Amino acid sequence: MLMLVFLAILGMVAFYSVIAYVLIRIISKKAFKVTLTKLEIMEIITWLTLIFIIFQGIRWGSSSTILPSVLLIAPLINMRISNRKQRERIKQESI
Numbered sequence: 001m002l003m004l005v006f007l008a009i010l011g012m013v014a015f016y017s018v019i020a021y022v023l024i025r026i027i028s029k030k031a032f033k034v035t036l037t038k039l040e041i042m043e044i045i046t047w048l049t050l051i052f053i054i055f056q057g058i059r060w061g062s063s064s065t066i067l068p069s070v071l072l073i074a075p076l077i078n079m080r081i082s083n084r085k086q087r088e089r090i091k092q093e094s095i
Contacts (some may be wrong), residue, residue, distance in 0.1 A: 020045050039083065046076065 024044055028036045036044075050069055057065035 017045060020048070043076075043080065043083070050076070 021041055024041050028034050028041075044070045050072060054066055057063070057069060074094065
């Protein structure tokens with residue numbers, strides 16, 4: 001029974017991740033005229049998930065959920081900075 005619940009949750013996460021991936025790609029192309037890489041889309045999905053978890057932790061008053069989520073923000077910011085530097089370096093090399 002527990003395995004079935006785990007598989008259902010895993011399937012639900014995979015399904016919503018694919019939907020978010022497709023929607024973010026379509027919105028970025030149509031509204032912002034920007035083509036995002038797969039890494040950038042996964043980063044956006046990670047940020048949205050983290051914000052949702054923090055919001056739910058605040059709503060439920062669960063510090064055991066909020067603290068790890070807040071501590072994940074620093075590595076995500078560092079990853080964003082390094083991705084931006086790498087993208088600028090690639091642009092300079094192509095010019």
